[in-house]
Amino acid sequence: MAVISPDNHGLRLAVRYAVLVLIAIIFVFPLVFMVMSSLKPDQQLLADTSSLRAFLPVGDVSLNNYSKAFQRAPIGLFVFNSVLVTGLTVLLCLLVCSMAGFAFVYLNWRGRDLFLSVILATLIVPFETIAIPLLLLVSKLPWIGWEGVTIGWLNSYRVQIIPWIADALTIFLFVQYFKGLPRELIEAARVEGATWFQIYWRVVMPLSGPVLATAAILKFLVMYNQYLWPLIVVQQEQYRPVMVGLQYFFQLNIAWGEVMAYLTMITVPVLAFYLALQRAFIASIASTGVKG
Amino acid sequence: MSSKLTTSNRAGWAFAAPGIVLIATFIIVPFFFAFALSLTNQRLISPNPTQYVGLQNYRDMLSLSVLQLAPERDAAGQILRDADGTPSYPRVRDITRNPDFPQYRGMREWFRVHLGDTAHVVIARDVVFMKALVNTVTFVLVVAPVQGGLALILALLVNQKLRGITVFRAVYFMPVVVSIVVVSLLWRFIYSPDGGLLNNLLSGLTFGAFQPVNWLGNPDTALPAIMGMSIWQAVGFHMVIWLSGLQTISPTLYEAAEIEGASKWQTFRYVTWPGLRHTAVLVLIVITMQAFALFAQIDVMTRGGPLDSTQTLVFQAVERGYGKQDISGGATISVVLFLIVLTISLVQRWLTRERA
Numbered sequence: 001m002a003v004i005s006p007d008n009h010g011l012r013l014a015v016r017y018a019v020l021v022l023i024a025i026i027f028v029f030p031l032v033f034m035v036m037s038s039l040k041p042d043q044q045l046l047a048d049t050s051s052l053r054a055f056l057p058v059g060d061v062s063l064n065n066y067s068k069a070f071q072r073a074p075i076g077l078f079v080f081n082s083v084l085v086t087g088l089t090v091l092l093c094l095l096v097c098s099m100a101g102f103a104f105v106y107l108n109w110r111g112r113d114l115f116l117s118v119i120l121a122t123l124i125v126p127f128e129t130i131a132i133p134l135l136l137l138v139s140k141l142p143w144i145g146w147e148g149v150t151i152g153w154l155n156s157y158r159v160q161i162i163p164w165i166a167d168a169l170t171i172f173l174f175v176q177y178f179k180g181l182p183r184e185l186i187e188a189a190r191v192e193g194a195t196w197f198q199i200y201w202r203v204v205m206p207l208s209g210p211v212l213a214t215a216a217i218l219k220f221l222v223m224y225n226q227y228l229w230p231l232i233v234v235q236q237e238q239y240r241p242v243m244v245g246l247q248y249f250f251q252l253n254i255a256w257g258e259v260m261a262y263l264t265m266i267t268v269p270v271l272a273f274y275l276a277l278q279r280a281f282i283a284s285i286a287s288t289g290v291k292g
Numbered sequence: 293m294s295s296k297l298t299t300s301n302r303a304g305w306a307f308a309a310p311g312i313v314l315i316a317t318f319i320i321v322p323f324f325f326a327f328a329l330s331l332t333n334q335r336l337i338s339p340n341p342t343q344y345v346g347l348q349n350y351r352d353m354l355s356l357s358v359l360q361l362a363p364e365r366d367a368a369g370q371i372l373r374d375a376d377g378t379p380s381y382p383r384v385r386d387i388t389r390n391p392d393f394p395q396y397r398g399m400r401e402w403f404r405v406h407l408g409d410t411a412h413v414v415i416a417r418d419v420v421f422m423k424a425l426v427n428t429v430t431f432v433l434v435v436a437p438v439q440g441g442l443a444l445i446l447a448l449l450v451n452q453k454l455r456g457i458t459v460f461r462a463v464y465f466m467p468v469v470v471s472i473v474v475v476s477l478l479w480r481f482i483y484s485p486d487g488g489l490l491n492n493l494l495s496g497l498t499f500g501a502f503q504p505v506n507w508l509g510n511p512d513t514a515l516p517a518i519m520g521m522s523i524w525q526a527v528g529f530h531m532v533i534w535l536s537g538l539q540t541i542s543p544t545l546y547e548a549a550e551i552e553g554a555s556k557w558q559t560f561r562y563v564t565w566p567g568l569r570h571t572a573v574l575v576l577i578v579i580t581m582q583a584f585a586l587f588a589q590i591d592v593m594t595r596g597g598p599l600d601s602t603q604t605l606v607f608q609a610v611e612r613g614y615g616k617q618d619i620s621g622g623a624t625i626s627v628v629l630f631l632i633v634l635t636i637s638l639v640q641r642w643l644t645r646e647r648a
Contacts, residue, residue, distance in 0.1 A: 013454075016452070016454065017454070019449070020449065020450075020454075020457075020460045023446070023449070023460075023464065024460055024463045024464065026524070027463055027464050027466055027467060027524070027528070028463060028466065029489075030467075030475070030478045030479065030482060031466065031467075031470070031478075033478070033482075033489065034478055046486075046487040047487075049487045049488070049489055049492055050487070050492045050496075054489065096310045096311050096314065097311055099307045099308070099310065099311065100307065100308045100310070100311030100312065102307050103303070103304045103305075103306075103307035103308035104308065107300055107303055107304035107307065108300070108304065109300065109301045109303070109304025109305060109308075110301055110304075112304060112308075115308065115312055118320070119311075119312070119315055122315060122319045122320065122323075124581075124633070124634065124637060125319060125323055125630065126581050126584065126585045126629075126630075126633060127585070128584075128585040128587060128606045128609070128626075128629070129323075129326065129626040129627075129629050129630040129633070130319060130322040130323050130325075130326060130626065131609070131610065131613075131626075132326070132329075132609055132610070132613035132614070132619060132622035132623050132626055133322040133323075133325035133326040133329055133619070133623055133626070134318060134322040134325075135336070135613065135614060135619070136325070136329070136334065136336065136619050137318075137321065137322055137325060139336065162314070162318070163314075163317075163318035164318075165314050166310070166311040166312075166314035166315045166318075167315070167319075168315065168319075171311060196300065196303040196306075196307070200307070221469060224471070225471035225472065225473070227471070227472070227473045227587075227588045227591075228587055228588065228606075228610065231591075231614075232610065232614045243471055243473045243474075246473060246474075246477065246592075256481060259477060263474050263477060263478065266471070266474065267470055267471070267474050270469055270470070270471075271466065271469065271470070274466070274469045275462065278458075278462040278465070279458075281465070281469065282461065282462070282465060282532050285465075285468070285529060285532045285533065286532050286533065286535065286536035287536075288533070
């Protein structure tokens with residue numbers, strides 16, 4: 001057997017890190033390029049792509065692209081729409097799905113097992129296969145609002161929120177988590193005369209921090225990054241989210257500096273959020289891989 | 293006793309109803325709606341009433357036929373050839389428009405194969421759909437194993453006990469949180485024919501010998517370019533799923549393997565891989581479903597072109613159902629897509645089933 005000298009060991013360690021760093025470069029270079037390019041005028045941006053300058057904040061660096069991007073599109077409105085739709089959907093999703101999970105785990109009721117298996121079966125239906133029939137459905141749904149009863153949900157916030165509130169994956173996450181909580185807690189509360197709502201709100205929810213965080217992160221990523229659905233149900237600028245707003249920048253001669261500025265603005269907050277909570281993000285994805 | 297305490301139909305219904313009603317309305321109803329709509333001529337907005345048309349939409353999409361064309365001959369029986377020496381064949385159009393062959397009406401050439409002097413021409417009623425189907429299946433067949441395999445390698449790399457390894461894990465995962473729309477637009481620039489980063493990098497590495505390629509503008513490279521980008525974006529997601537599988541494998545098994553003097557490969561083959569069985573099924577099914585849903589990349593990068601080389605099923609479903617307001621056509625593609633996804637996940641489950 002070969003004797004591993006300290007030198008040999010050090011070399012191997014260096015090789016390992018070198019491989020890891022090389023792969024890391026592959027994953028970050030487009031993002032670094034995006035941020036750096038957003039600071040440069042178009043001509044310099046294009047010229048810099050032939051050297052490492054593409055990844056450095058050098059030359060004629062300014063925030064001009066950002067102010068031009070704001071002139072081209074109502075970015076504030078798009079961000080507001082995205083935050084509103086994403087925020088409301090995440091909150092309602094946590095409420096509705098945790099309640100359903102609660103009913104499936106702690107309560108005995110007729111039809112429980114049947115409904116749970118039907119809901120879990122919908123996991124195999126990709127959204128893309130129901131988008132077109134759903135488009136027809138929401139175009140015919142009634143709504144009661146300030147103006148009385150109207151038909152059709154197209155061009156609204158509700159069409160972006162309500163269909164996305166409940167989903168099988170989130171319910172599944174709550175069911176898995178609730179199964180792991182000690183049942184005696186619920187029974188003790190019941191014996192003391194607590195109502196089911198009190199048990200849900202005062203006993204179970206305060207213990208559900210980890211699963212709430214997981215579900216919120218997953219739903220946040222899905223909702224903020226929505227593209228296909230808002231693309232087909234929202235034609236009015238007034239309700240457009242940031243990802244669809246990108247179309248303002250698809251011109252014949254793309255002004256790349258402005259595009260990069262817009263991409264940076266809609267991506268960097270999410271990346272910062274991710275880097276701050278990266279353990280929680282990664283744990284969320286990992287938990288979707290736990291077999292039920 | 294415990295069951296008595298928790299029996300409550302009213303409370304059960306009250307808690308579960310919002311979720312059940314929403315899922316029923318917005319997932320289950322549209323799902324069955326897709327099947328029903330595919331049997332009609334429904335449009336998004338139309339003055340005419342919707343009619344039941346049976347399987348007509350499926351026939352219009354799936355009809356295929358093969359024409360065997362013999363080369364044209366002159367009076368002496370010699371094969372007519374053009375300047376390059378290629379035999380000339382009767383035009384397919386003359387057959388599909390010939391009233392004597394009503395079965396071929398409306399069909400167009402998809403591709404042809406030459407066997408000897410005879411040309412076998414495959415004609416389809418809906419050539420764009422056929423291309424979309426083949427592209428989508430090709431995409432899945434390449435992306436599923438490559439992305440799954442690379443993700444496993446990355447998972448093994450970041451599962452090492454090294455200082456700072458969580459930083460690398462976090463970095464590899466980063467593209468996953470970035471919208472695929474943003475990623476697609478960024479890569480459109482990377483793949484750009486003039487000043488694109490990829491061409492510049494390749495020409496730098498080969499000291500200028502590399503000829504710039506219009507990655508997204510060439511029918512031969514457009515789909516592979518989109519595959520590469522898609523793998524780059526989502527590989528971190530599957531790395532994390534593999535990683536959670538790796539961490540369920542008991543360390544005592546690794547200790548035993550070390551005591552037995554197993555090599556690294558043997559350890560992987562006999563300890564790690566068997567422990568990842570469930571994870572492998574999950575990763576494959578998830579990648580397959582995601583890959584079949586290919587849409588945003590196409591919409592942002594190529595819109596199906598060049599020459600339909602990047603058409604996909606979902607892009608076509610949206611193009612027809614939304615763009616052309618042909619709801620029934622879009623629904624028919626959706627049904628075909630769902631049946632393919634269902635079949636594949638059942639087959640994957642069956643192939644990787646536990647053998648008792």
